[in-house]
Amino acid sequence: MEKTFNAAEAEPRIYAAWEKAGAFRAGANAAPGAETFCIMIPPPNVTGSLHMGHAFNNTLQDILVRWHRMRGHDTLWQPGTDHAGIATQMVVERELARTNRRRTDFTREDFVDLVWQQKHKSRSNIREQLERLGASCDWSREAFTMAGAPGDVDGTPGGQNFHDAVIRVFVDLYEKGLIYRGKRLVNWDPHFETAISDLEVENVETPGHMWHFKYPLAGGESYTYVERDEDGNVILEEERDWIAIATTRPETMLGDGAVAVHPGDARYAPIVGKLCEIPVGPKAHRRLIPIITDEYPDPDFGSGAVKITGAHDFNDYAVAERGGIPKYRLMDTRGAMRDDGAPYAEAAMKAQEIVAGLTLSDNEIDAINLVPDDLRGLDRFEARKRVVRQITDEGLAVMVPNPDASGDQENTAGRPEWVPLVEAKTIMQPFGDRSKVVIEPMLTDQWFVDAASIVGPAIEAVRKGKDNGGTDILPEADRKVYFHWLENIEPWCISRQLWWGHQVPVWYGFDLSGEGFADDEADGALDEVELLELLSDQALLKGDERHHCAPDFGAVKAQFDDVLGTLPTPLNHARVVEVADREAALHAIAASLAEYNVSQDPTQLIYPVWRDADVLDTWFSSGLWPIGTLGWPDETEELKKYFPTSVLITGFDIIFFWVARMMMMQYAVMGERPFDTVYVHALVRDEKGKKMSKSLGNVLDPLDLVEEFGADAVRFTLTAMAAMGRDLKLSTSRIAGYRNFTTKLWNAVRFAEMNGVTGTDAIPTQYIRDTDVGQTANKWIVGETAKVREAVDEALEHFRFNDAANALYAFVWGKVCDWYVEFAKPLLASEDTEIVRETRATMGWVLDQCMILLHPIMPFITEELWQTTAKRGNMLVHAAWPSYQAADFVDEKADHEMTWVISLIEEVRSARAQMHVPAGLHIPMLQLELDAAGRAAWDRNEALIKRLARVESLSEIRDMPKGAITIAVDGGTFCLPLAEIIDVAAEKARLEKTLAKLEKELGGLRGRLSNEKFLASAPEDVVDETRDAAAAKDDEAAKLKAALARLAEVA
């Protein structure tokens, strides 16, 4: 064997061998009738690459999967990737930008093709990285959240058609009324030009300003404004012909529909119900809006009056809904001020008619563009500046004394005495989590899941827990977070105005059966003009009852055919044809009508329908990951076998995005929990605790680390640091330490090999547990092995990964390498061939167990060692996981004896080091007193002790010679006669120090034992333990005192 393990060379080779053997296939190594164990990988983005969080997340999954597989369970680790709507589209758009092209330079179809190509190019990237890490996924089942969607060239090895499953769920939920369409205020990302969900918005404290403006009362009216303090004393009273409004977003004033004050606010009671003027826009067409009351305004904040802009603020939206206030949209999809529709003058007049009582539909109101002509097309932030300037120039800003103009006259000369009130203020500003641009609340038509209606079982499941057929979430703290979010759940906006994703399976058509769609001239036939009038007027349908949802066009066609069948001739002959969009439909229907008017052939008439252009939120599809990957809606064997799955391992950052949605959706579709346990882990951070990010430059690439230290070391590090519920701060020195651990294991095995030890699964039972034969060291290490096996299982059972790793680390390094291998050296060199044979057998077994128990955490080096240390019938990946009990293997006597031997050796070493006895010097030792157990222990382990303590000989004496070092152990006293080198003062100091420490401990123990309440209340075994400890320390203290007394004689 080489001196170290060559990870870079061996790991890929070993992985290939596993794959070749089909070692990771679902059910590989399963015992007949075994229980199942299934983990769904959290699908990484298809164009992504492996970061530290993935490495951590997948290491934990791999540990559980390998552990269960070795235990003979029917195991599936389902891999796959996510199409990641925005993220992936972004990658492709960025690529296009390099050659100065935009998405809109392509047709939708062509662009989506480009994305598919990108997906195809990068699909193997993440997989190769996971393989490098050692992830034992069943790659033959690799899934993709858009598999089977139009344009998919790759398909999936597992054959799942994820797309069909997603569409099917949409249709089902739609039919149950759980998915609906509506014009709502949503978070709009002006960069990607799409709606996003609440969760995709990051609220960040940003420095901003609050402006205060005067809204003049209509017709020059005035009122007495009275302000009182808490006691009701008048502190301000003045005549005003305006009302003050504060805003952080002046540009939205253009869309105000009202000013609201609290119903109990006495200051404004005189003017409630009156009109006031929005102080911006062309003078000739200033809009008047009503002053209304609503509970929302807080009288103590600002002026107590709030402007209501229903289309651009979530609070205002609610007020507007309650008060029937029109909601005027001011911006386009890119966040610029609208530049469409009629000129401002016309729009403002229309708005004024609404104030006067005109009722319009939502769509009609949406068509009104209230942006003044000079601001149209401007970016929203530029428009803000201009609005502020215009109002201020007009003298309608609230003014305050200029703080810079007070005080001494010389320096402030020329400065205005009054300035506009503009408060600097940090405001919570919403940003898109991907685009990083300011999110705009925008009134648009979107699709929503009625989450509140399906959330019940998801809450209930976690409340009742795994043992009652529900789901456990670990750690506990995350359960609260989960509940809090679900109990306050909002409708989930699932439509996105993107091109990459699952297109909403809904088709629209003109309403031919609706009211008002009639032949004006009652001549029994529609002509082109009549039809177009109707269509362009109001018979267009985008309303709820006028679209059709179906899995595909064929099904939709049948639905529309039914509707057409009820219409009068010739419309009932029209053919349903799919066209690109509403625009195309208008042209198509006009053209076909023209054709008909010429030919009078009813089969020439077409009825155009067009599909909803939106795609579904990525999380809608990944929310179906557990069933979609198992072949649902088909009742596949895998679905029956592995669903509900066993464990989900994921980071806390996607509890809402993903975990909660999966819970809701699996219950909605299957009526069943998706997993028994959710294990939520921490985020990986850099060694200073900072989130790793490219901009900070503190990103550790897991693959670089794997290159440098080997996958096993990286995995072991992550595992050892996986304590629940905290950040995981990673440093390379820690990884290096665990790399050293692999080397340590490697060399222990190397030592064994050099001494004729071979791997064996034969438990050396004949030597252990209360047998008369057998070396104590061998008996002892077998017992220790059983203890660590129990500890590892116990830890993994409870997802205490770090406990498992630390137990193994302490065992392999601290027990096997530090002690057992050293003990074995004299034994293997023994002239007694039986001892040699016994020790080889024991060591062979113990090292095998180390490999087995370490394999889930460090699969590569252990597999390599497994195959080099014996001819095996199977690979380690399929080796049988042990189940022996400590109770069966631990020999109490041997355990005691080895503990005694170890402490004797440690005492001698310590004394020698402190007395500066040359390390290599073998010295004689004297035995002053020793009880029977000690004598037996010495006799049985003489060779070991002598070797490890560097003792030359042992002789019994009555009196201690002058100038010797005392070694006090349980049941005996030894000494090292070192007259020539001993420093009496140093030895005295050493003994006194030890004694002082002992006395201190003893004091505590005695104190407890003399406390009657302790004796009465504490459990018996605790009292016994305390007594034993006190007695032992008493004894040791006595010996040390004796030694000090002897020293005193010498001196």
Added chain:
RNA sequence: GGGUGAUUAGCUCAGUGGUAGAGCGCUUCGUUCACAUCGAAGAUGUCGGGGGUUCAAAUCCCUCAUCACCCACCA
């Protein structure tokens, strides 16, 4: 504003009622035939402050301080 978690050795962190541990770092020593990616021996803690419960508290409760994260609509 609400919520959650954290505060333990120089650093990074384990430790859920029995009197405090690991890794790294540090000091001293070591060319012993598995390993210098090593070995041996050491030093370092009012377990954030205060109060309470208990025979016993790093651990449970209250409170204060500081930090971190999550959620939230104050114009």
